[in-house]
Amino acid sequence: MRARFATAATVAVLVVAGVPGVPGLAYAAPAGRAGTAATQAGRAGTPAAQAAAVGAVPRPDHIVVVVEENHSNAEIIGNPSAPYISSLAAGNANFTQSYALTHPSEPNYIAMFSGSTQGITDDSCPHSFATPSLGDELIGASRSFVGYSESQPSAGYLGCSSGTYARKHNPWSDFPAIPASSNQPFTAFPSDYTTLPAVSYVVPNLQNDMHDGTVAQGDTWLQTNLSSYVTWAKTHNSLFILTFDEDDNSAANRIATIFAGQQVVPGSYAEAINHYNVLRTIEDAYGLTPLGASATSSPILDVWAAPAGDPPPVAAFTWTCTALTCSFDGTGSTDDTAVAAWSWDFGDGSSGTGATVSHVFPGSGTYPVTLRVTDDQGATGAPVTHSVSVSAAAGAPFVSDSFARTVSNGWGSADVGGAYSTVGAASSFSVSPGVGALRLAAPGSSLSAYLAAVTRTDADVLAGVAVDKVPVGGAVYVTLQGRRVGSGNEYDAKVLVYPDRSVTVRVIRVVGGVETALAGPVKVAGLVYAPGMVLDVRVQVSGTGPSTVRSRVWAASGAEPAGWQVSGSDATAALQVPGAVGVVGYLSGAATNAPLTVQLSTLTGKPTAG
Structure with missing residues (x-):
């Protein structure tokens, strides 16, 4: 087997503050590379000492990791307000299933730097931890470490805030074993990249990390300050990593993560990664003992180009x-x-x-x-x-879900139809065997889940829905989406359960977030709602230019009505295209007995019969 060689000089880690729940990136080598500070220090020097283990991550001379704040993958990649980041995703290694660890920002930063959240669950300040961190491990191994924070007033500053500087995004300030000389303002970041310390973090201020500023502002700052490094890294055995600390509680903490560098093979990569993977990668690149949860985190091994003299494998299937x-x-x-x-x-x-x-x-x-x-x-x-x-068998469901699984902080994947996308706090979504739940925690709250992987213009959608209690003071709304073209653009059936236990149904169009009734509301005759009663709701959307939208509702314990209770048509151009299936729960702002939980027991979607 051929030996693989790499030099180790500098890793620069640029952190752009927190996106809630954003998993970080990871480099990792086999566990056998871990050792004491003395043995780690001994790796520097001769090429033989620098040889990487078989299957290990290559050792770049420099790594810059940028961690942006509080946006999901979908809000960044392809967003016209983020042209630079989108170009990085298109031309480098784009990790499509990158996830943050938790919410809010601070525990994500601490975890990516020390292998643990250290018990922190908020953005409080100050903290002082006696446990090891990446910074003091590097220094103890005769490497160097510096954290650079934009708008930090002075070297070694330990205040919680100053203008647009926030210590909660600066984890090295929480570890007193790291000297003041390793805690620098961004003005000290070198223009000669060969003089960077072995590992450096760079944290933009609250305006430029997308926390308080806009996506466009953060994208421009990144291009202005780091694009020259990205270009340089590709010809100087170096690496650039972009990720987010967490999302904004809208996408199960899935965030954008991108690798760019001389040894990186461009493309889209679908493996799941997080902040502990980032930490493990850096630790293994420098032969450090893995910290905390990074010890059980896997390295990223599939993005690296083959070393000289080792022809890469050829894929075929x-x-x-x-x-x-x-x-x-x-x-x-x-x-x-x-x-x-x-x-x-x-x-x-x-x-x-x-x-x-x-x-x-x-x-x-x-x-x-x-x-x-x-x-x-x-x-x-x-x-x-x-x-x-x-191709699905003729007449077979294109969406089907019996909710026969257990999931927290989301709905997971349907039996047929792919993974659910959710809108709203992840903690409000759960699945226990037989029930998909939307917990409406307060009056005026709204949650939705939809199956974006399959879109159609002809959809016959049936769902078994229930509410855990009768609302008081205002209605609870359950909307079955028959053609969800995009956010705020859809054809739906809307069912309301009122405090007097009556139930109504209507069919609607929503364009640009503005709802218009196509037919109804109609009170469902003979239906008196009781807590937990399952209602079968069917909505059928068919045709284009115009589209027909019709619905009926009945107690699941009874027979399905023969006719449609409401039916309408519409030719709005924006809606004459395929759309997804989903459900929305909403609790009236006048309701007084929150929380209420909307429960789905079944969801199916088939082609319309015509």
């Missing part, structure tokens, strides 16, 4: 499909020694590993399936992508 289920075989991939790992991206937001895998796609369509293979020396070859077409 075949597949067969029946309806929405496909079997993939990557055993035809080749290498000069041996292929050791297969990484699959199925093009629908999900991924897999192994030489042979089976996957159920969320609906009919053509999906770009990508395979990457890594050899037994850690080299990863170029990805290979094929378009795989699948």
Whole structure:
């Protein structure tokens, strides 16, 4: 087996303050590289001492990690207000399933620096921790560390705030073992990148990290201050990492994370990563003992180019499909020694590993399936992508969910239809066997969940819905989305349960967030609601130019009515395109007995019969 060599000089970590719940990035090498400070220090010097272990992360001369604040992946990548970050995602390694650890910001920063949140659950200040951190480990291993914070008034400053500077985004100030000389304002960041310390964090101020400022402001700051480093890194054995501390509680803490550098293979990567992976990567790159939870975090190994003299493996695969289920075989991939790992991206937001895998796609369509293979020396070859077409059996549901699982802080994935996207606090969504719950915590609160992977213009959607108690003072609303084209643009059936136990239904269009009734409301005759009573709600949306929207509601214990209780048509241009299926729960601002919980027991979507 060939030896792989890398020099170790500097890692610069640029942190742009917190996006709630954003997982960080990670470099990691095998656990066998961990050791004492003395043995770590001994790695520097001769090329033999600098040789990386087989399958290890290569050792860049410099790493800059930028951590931005409080935005989800969907709010950044492809956003016209973030053209620079979007260009980084398009031209480098883009991690599509990067997640933060928790909320709010501060525990994420502390965790990425020490392997633990140290019991912190808020943004309080000050703190002082006696436990080890990345900074003092580096210094103890004869490396160097400096944290650079924009708008910090002076070197070694330990105040909680000063203008747009916030210590809560500066974790090294919480570890007294780190000297004052390693706590610098951003004005000290060198223009000669070869003089950077071994590891450096750079934290923009509250205006430029997207915390208080806009996405456009943060994007511009990043380009102005770091783009020259990104360009330089690609020809100087160096690495740039961009991530977020957390999201804004809207997307299950999924954040943007990007790697760029000389040894990085561009592309989209679907493995799940977080802040502990970032820490573990840096620790392994420098032979440090893993801290806390980083000790059990996996390294990122599939983004690195093959070292000189080691030809990368060549990916190849075949597949067969029946309806929405496909079997993939990557055993035809080749290498000069041996292929050791297969990484699959199925093009629908999900991924897999192994030489042979089976996957159920969320609906009919053509999906770009990508395979990457890594050899037994850690080299990863170029990805290979094929378009795989699948078709659901005639009349089969394109969406189906029995909620027969247990999930917290979200709804997970439907039986058919892919993963749910949610809008609202993640902690308000849960699934226990047989029930998907939306907990409306206060009057005026709203939550929604939808299946974005499958869109259609013809949808016959049926859901079993219930409310855990009858509202007092104002109604509870349950909206079944039959064609959700985008946020605030949809055709729906809206069901209201009133304090007097009556139930009404209407069909609506929503354009630009403005709701218009197409038919109704109509009171459902003979229906007297009781807590926990399951109502079957059917909405059917069919046709384009115009579209027909109709609905009926009945007690699940009874027979389905023969006719539609409400029916309307509409030709609004923005809605004459395929849309997704979903559900929205809303509690009137006049209600006085919050919290109330909307419960789904079933959700199916089939093609309309015509």
